[in-house]
Amino acid sequence: MNILYFDTSAVIKEFSPAEVGSDLIDKITTRAREGHLQIVSSVWAINEALAVIDRKFRKKEITQPEIQTIMATFGERIASSSETSNFRYAPIDHNIVSNSRGLIDQVHISPDDALHLYTCWVCNCQYFLVHDKHIISNLKLRQFPDFEIINLGNEQERDYLQYQLGL
Amino acid sequence: MNPDMYVFQGKEKKTMKINYLTHEQLAHEMNELLKHYKTDMSNADLDKTRKILRKTTSLNDELSEMREENR
Numbered sequence: 243m244n245i246l247y248f249d250t251s252a253v254i255k256e257f258s259p260a261e262v263g264s265d266l267i268d269k270i271t272t273r274a275r276e277g278h279l280q281i282v283s284s285v286w287a288i289n290e291a292l293a294v295i296d297r298k299f300r301k302k303e304i305t306q307p308e309i310q311t312i313m314a315t316f317g318e319r320i321a322s323s324s325e326t327s328n329f330r331y332a333p334i335d336h337n338i339v340s341n342s343r344g345l346i347d348q349v350h351i352s353p354d355d356a357l358h359l360y361t362c363w364v365c366n367c368q369y370f371l372v373h374d375k376h377i378i379s380n381l382k383l384r385q386f387p388d389f390e391i392i393n394l395g396n397e398q399e400r401d402y403l404q405y406q407l408g409l
Numbered sequence: 410m411n412p413d414m415y416v417f418q419g420k421e422k423k424t425m426k427i428n429y430l431t432h433e434q435l436a437h438e439m440n441e442l443l444k445h446y447k448t449d450m451s452n453a454d455l456d457k458t459r460k461i462l463r464k465t466t467s468l469n470d471e472l473s474e475m476r477e478e479n480r
Contacts (some may be wrong), residue, residue, distance in 0.1 A: 260463050261460070261468060285430060292442075294471045303465040310452060311448075311452055312461060313448060314441055314443060315452075318453035323431070323435055360416065363417055374476065376476065379480035387417045
């Protein structure tokens with residue numbers, strides 16, 4: 243079974259249909275719920291997504307009742323995951339943190355990005371789904387073992403992944 | 410693989426056990442989190458959430474901006 247890693251930029255697309263690539267994320271999460279795919283993310287993605295919502299609230303783009311609805315939906319979605327479901331959250335284990343350090347100077351990415359990337363690899367994922375210009379520009383210069391970087395902002399790469407997954 | 414990619418060593422992958430978060434852990438954490446927002450999972454509504462977020466600026470851009478500030 244294909245195992246896909248969702249960077250936070252992929253996780254949040256499920257809640258925001260106007261985002262580039264959200265159609266594909268919808269298809270992937272639906273297939274995962276049907277048991278045909280496995281999705282992995284880091285528990286750190288929950289914190290990053292929460293921080294993004296908080297910024298929207300601080301900027302007054304969303305109101306108090308709206309943030310309550312968003313958080314309830316977000317929480318309910320995450321709580322439906324488990325260690326045996328097809329959407330799993332990996333812990334921030336000490337070994338992941340310590341082993342990911344090498345990526346900071348090798349790939350010149352932030353500690354957050356390194357944590358996601360290393361978690362992808364150690365969880366046996368074949369694809370790293372991301373939509374973040376900075377991390378992509380650094381990652382695309384390199385060949386990674388065992389997994390491919392999929393830029394969700396690129397139509398060709400989205401089509402490629404769809405084809406690979408038979409969606 | 411680039412020769413400098415020592416981080417990705419097969420032996421680490423084979424020996425590291427990943428204890429994925431359980432449903433109980435995640436449900437407990439989310440229930441506690443939602444208390445801070447004075448809401449609970451009975452208010453979950455994906456369609457309504459999507460409708461709200463459709464009128465905001467991009468979540469993706471917000472995430473990129475936040476990460477840039479941290480880099």
